[in-house]
Each structure stands twice: as structure tokens, then as C-alpha cells.
Amino acid sequence: MSDIILETRDLTKHYGGVHALEGADFILKQGEHVAIMGDNGAGKSTFVRQITGVEQRTRGEVIFDGKPVNFAGPLDAREAGIEAVFQTLALADHLDVPDNLFLGREKTKFNWLGPFRFLDYKAMRQDTIDALQKTGVKIPNINNTIERMSGGQRQCVAIARTASFRSKLTIMDEPTAALGVQETAQVENIVRTLKEQGEPLILISHNMRQVFDLVDRIIVFRRGRIVANLNKEETDGQDVVAYITGAKTGAEYEGAA
Amino acid sequence: MAEASHGVGGLTYDKSKRSWPNELNIFIALIIIIVIFEILGQVLPYMNGQSFLFDTQDRFNSIFNEARLRIIILQVAIIGIISLGVTQVIISGGIDLSSGPLVGAAAMIVMSFAQTELVNGNPNPKAVFGDWAFDLPVIIPVIVGLCFGAFIGAINGSLIAFTRIPPFIATLGMFLICRGIAQWWTKGQPVSFPTESFAWLGSGMMPVVWFILLAVLCHIALRYTVYGKHTYAIGSNEDAARMSGINVKRHKVLVYMIASMLAAFAAIILSSKNLTAQTGMGQFYELFAIAMAVIGGVSLTGGRGSIIGTVLGAMVFGAIQSGFTYIKLDAFYQLMAMGTIIISAVVLDQWRQQRAASAA
Numbered sequence: 178m179s180d181i182i183l184e185t186r187d188l189t190k191h192y193g194g195v196h197a198l199e200g201a202d203f204i205l206k207q208g209e210h211v212a213i214m215g216d217n218g219a220g221k222s223t224f225v226r227q228i229t230g231v232e233q234r235t236r237g238e239v240i241f242d243g244k245p246v247n248f249a250g251p252l253d254a255r256e257a258g259i260e261a262v263f264q265t266l267a268l269a270d271h272l273d274v275p276d277n278l279f280l281g282r283e284k285t286k287f288n289w290l291g292p293f294r295f296l297d298y299k300a301m302r303q304d305t306i307d308a309l310q311k312t313g314v315k316i317p318n319i320n321n322t323i324e325r326m327s328g329g330q331r332q333c334v335a336i337a338r339t340a341s342f343r344s345k346l347t348i349m350d351e352p353t354a355a356l357g358v359q360e361t362a363q364v365e366n367i368v369r370t371l372k373e374q375g376e377p378l379i380l381i382s383h384n385m386r387q388v389f390d391l392v393d394r395i396i397v398f399r400r401g402r403i404v405a406n407l408n409k410e411e412t413d414g415q416d417v418v419a420y421i422t423g424a425k426t427g428a429e430y431e432g433a434a
Numbered sequence: 435m436a437e438a439s440h441g442v443g444g445l446t447y448d449k450s451k452r453s454w455p456n457e458l459n460i461f462i463a464l465i466i467i468i469v470i471f472e473i474l475g476q477v478l479p480y481m482n483g484q485s486f487l488f489d490t491q492d493r494f495n496s497i498f499n500e501a502r503l504r505i506i507i508l509q510v511a512i513i514g515i516i517s518l519g520v521t522q523v524i525i526s527g528g529i530d531l532s533s534g535p536l537v538g539a540a541a542m543i544v545m546s547f548a549q550t551e552l553v554n555g556n557p558n559p560k561a562v563f564g565d566w567a568f569d570l571p572v573i574i575p576v577i578v579g580l581c582f583g584a585f586i587g588a589i590n591g592s593l594i595a596f597t598r599i600p601p602f603i604a605t606l607g608m609f610l611i612c613r614g615i616a617q618w619w620t621k622g623q624p625v626s627f628p629t630e631s632f633a634w635l636g637s638g639m640m641p642v643v644w645f646i647l648l649a650v651l652c653h654i655a656l657r658y659t660v661y662g663k664h665t666y667a668i669g670s671n672e673d674a675a676r677m678s679g680i681n682v683k684r685h686k687v688l689v690y691m692i693a694s695m696l697a698a699f700a701a702i703i704l705s706s707k708n709l710t711a712q713t714g715m716g717q718f719y720e721l722f723a724i725a726m727a728v729i730g731g732v733s734l735t736g737g738r739g740s741i742i743g744t745v746l747g748a749m750v751f752g753a754i755q756s757g758f759t760y761i762k763l764d765a766f767y768q769l770m771a772m773g774t775i776i777i778s779a780v781v782l783d784q785w786r787q788q789r790a791a792s793a794a
Contacts, residue, residue, distance in 0.1 A: 251677065252676060252677060255677060255679070256679070267671070267673060267674040267677045267678070268671065268674055269666070269667045269670035269671045269674050269675065269737070270670050270671060270737065271666060271669070271670040271737035271738050272663075272666060272667060272670060276663060276666075276667075280663075280667055280674070280675070280678040280680070281675070281678030281679040281680050282678075282679065283660050283663060285660060290659070292659070292660060292661045292664075292685075292688065293655055293659045293660070293661050294659060294660050295658050295659055295660075296658055296659060296660060296663060298658075
């Protein structure tokens, strides 16, 4: 197997006459963390939606884990091993933290009972505490239901859930957009945990400091096209801003936008 | 379990802020209702100082009025069995209106397989089938009844899961179909004279025994098994449940099957208790069962509620019914008051939830 986990070729999405995404060629290697930056409407979220099957692309190819894929919906993508944290959270409000973390893959006892096999609450609770402690997430009471938690706490649970799934690829679309300083730090800790585990990540973010802290490579989108592919070591904040605003365009993308 | 806080990341958790379990509220409501009837019994001039709950006649050596207690429990037991299933359906975000008519249809069918050949030495005047169906072992009518329930439940569940019609409509259709089946089965004739072993199933306090047994089983299933966790998850956020890899459609079918089998079992117990089955049996049972669940704190929007709550809700229901009779309130006032109480229960619950949400 190659060490390329995700590749897109000529990925294109038109909404009627609007060319939201045009000919995106993108490669993500095993264990690599890549940030996608760009102005509003530059095509970042559109790009992600084509990969996760939320929308159907107009043209192009998506190759995931060595095979061309055609996801009919986000569930297909998740089954193939792509975990996406969207801004709309997929948590069950009336359940507590361990229940949500283990939803659909509960630890059980007496498995011969089929659908009535017993839940191993003790093990799930312990694993939850371990997983959250490792990432520094602060939640006063993990037995509280999600509906009683703050937006930041919910986001942390959703991301911790994603991180503990051991997926082949994680995609986060502005995971800290609505969070306070402390909560942002916790989410960033989870991202670092993913890096240590060698799990590849696509992170959409507007936060320059965060991007330079967390990722290896920065992809810049402008007006539906990729205009730069920058290694973190070879660039700085001003440089990236120049690409985002259109003052500069990457050499290999000349004439693109 | 460690006595330390359940928090992570160095945050401690103030145990005094722990939320008050909803079941406790219902239990308190139950006690308040009993106290109100007790006071009414002393205050109302025509009651002659009778006690609602306590033994005042000195005929028996007991503290409580056991006969009344027994009646309260006995009259809610059969609808209570239905409400155990309805609770699970509502928690999963659905509703089941077909349970009452299902009781009627199941009772008719079950009773036809439970008939005895000779009544006081004469041939059974209500015989439905030929000779082969007389004096069958008790297990046969029970299995037939449960299979019928499972079948109806599977149709309900499949309609809701696969054609995506609202549960209200699917089970409303089944409501009429089951009433029709009940009348078609014997062209409206009652079915009577069961075997002795079948009659034992619902005799004396047996309905209460079944109710408690099934309540314990359902409580365990909802609280401690994957089945229960997924039921709550689907009612709480169906998309999240699906995204987590839960087979939502199959699970819904299972929930409706279990609910209908419980209703069918209630039909077995009811027909056994009454020693007869009639087409009109189970009238309003679906609504009373839903009312018990709702009084017990089961949220009609799904995801919230418990079997303990529903059992307490059933007790409240029984206490109110029995109390109205005790203060000699006419039946039509009883219905009106019952309706008022159900509405207030939901309003109170919503108010409580809103307060809890704004406090978080």
C-alpha cells in the first residue's frame, strides 16, 4: 500500500452557475495533518463536503485508502473510515458522556443475549475518563446528560468521540469557531493526540496561530481553487495571508485564479 | 465505583447540585394525591369519616385498607403491562395508538384457542373452532397471542421504519384494522369458557404478579442493555444514532414488536381474568397506557423516561381512579378530572424541563 491516504483529482462542484470548487488536486499522506485555509466562500467547506459524501461532486475523482470511492452519504464515508466533526453536532442530548462516546460500539457483557446483551458501564466510564484526561478536556460530571452542558463542553465531547474512534481520516470543519480560550486549548490537545497516534487530519480553520501550532502543511483556497500548498517550515503568517487575499499565487498554480 | 467526583480535568463536581430524579417527583405526587383523598374523606360530610388508605373497620388486623390497595394495584396492572411497551415506543420517539384494539383482537384470537369442550357437562356454546381446538395446553393460546402481537408490531414497526410514515398515522391505521379483526373473528360474538389452566393466568392477584415481573424485565432491558441504550439514543437524536452505526430501522421494528407483544400479553391476562373475550375489550386502553407513561415522566418528544416512572405513573393513575370512586364522584366527572390531570402532568413536566435547561 502506498502511504497516500486520500487523493482528489480534478475535484469540481458547481451549484448551477456557481463554480464553488474547480479542479482541486489534493494529496494527504498517512499521519499527516493538513490545514485548509481561505476566505469565506473560497470553497473549503465545499471541498470537504464532496469528500465526505454530504454532497455529490460534479466532476473528478476521490481516492481513499488506495481505492476510488463514491460515497452516497456521510454514513458511507464513516463506514469507510472517514470521521467528520461538523458544526452541527451528532450527539444524543439525553445521554451522558460515556454513552455518547460509546454509542453504536458499546462495551458489553453476556454477548449471547444478542440485542439484550448487557452494557459494561464500569469499563466504559473508566475508558471515558482515561480518554478525556489524556486530552485535558474539562467536564465537571461525565454522568451529566449532554443537554445540561455548555456549547464548548458538547464540542469537546463530539471531538473526543471522533478522536477515540481510531478512524483512518479525521476531518474537522472549524472545530473551535464558537469556543472560548480554555475550550479551544482542549480541542487542540485532542488534535495533538491524533498526531501522536499517527492519524491523518484535515483541519479547516481561520485561526492562523492554531494552524501553525498544529499542522504540517497548509493548503490555501481562493475562489474555488487551490492556490497554494505550503509546508509549515517554509512559510509564515504574512505569506499565508498574501495567498488568501490573492496578493500571491503558488508557482505551480499560476493562472489558476 | 470510586467515591471521587465524576469529573475530569481537575474539575470537581458539586454533589449537592445533582439533579433531583424525576421518579421521586412522581412518588411525591402519588403521596400528595393519597393525602388529598384522605383529607377529603375526613372533610366531606357524606363520607362518615372513612379512611382512603387505612383500615378503619376493625374487622381485619391490618393497618391499611388492604382491599382498596389491592383494587388499586389490580385495576392498573393490565393497562400497566401495555404501558410498559408504550413507554419504550415513546422513548424511541414514536407513539403506539394500536395497543387498545390489539388487546381486543388478541383476546378474541387467544380465547378461541383456550376453550374447554364441556361446560357443566354441556358442549361449549361459544365454540369457535372444531373439536381439535378444545382443551389445548395453556402454552398454545399464549404462544398464539404473542405471535399475533409480534406480527402486528412487526407491521407497525416496518411501516414506520421503511415507509417513513409518521408513527401516529401508522398505528392509527392499525387501531382500526385491529378493531376490525376483533369483530370479524367471530362476527361480533363473544368467546368464552376457557380451560382451567388458562383461567389461572389472570386469576386473583396474578395480573399484578405479571405486571411486576414484566416491569422488572423491561427495566433491566432499558437500563442495562444495548437494546435500551439504542432506544434512548434513537429517541434523543435519530441522526446521531444512525451516524453511530446503529441499525435504526431494525431497532424500531424490534421496539414496536416488543410493545405489541406486551399488549397481546395484557390481552391474554385480561381475557383470562374475565373468563371471556369480547370485541370491545381494551377500549381506551391505548390512551390510558400513554397517560400512565406521560404521568410517569416519559417525554413525548422521545429520549426521556423510565420504567420506574411509568410504574409510578400507573400507581398515580390507579390512586386517582380509585380515589374518585371512594369520594363517590360520578363516572363522567371522573373522565373530565382524569383528562385535566393528564394535561397538567405534561404542562408541569415541560415547565420543569425548561427550568432545568435554563439552569444548565
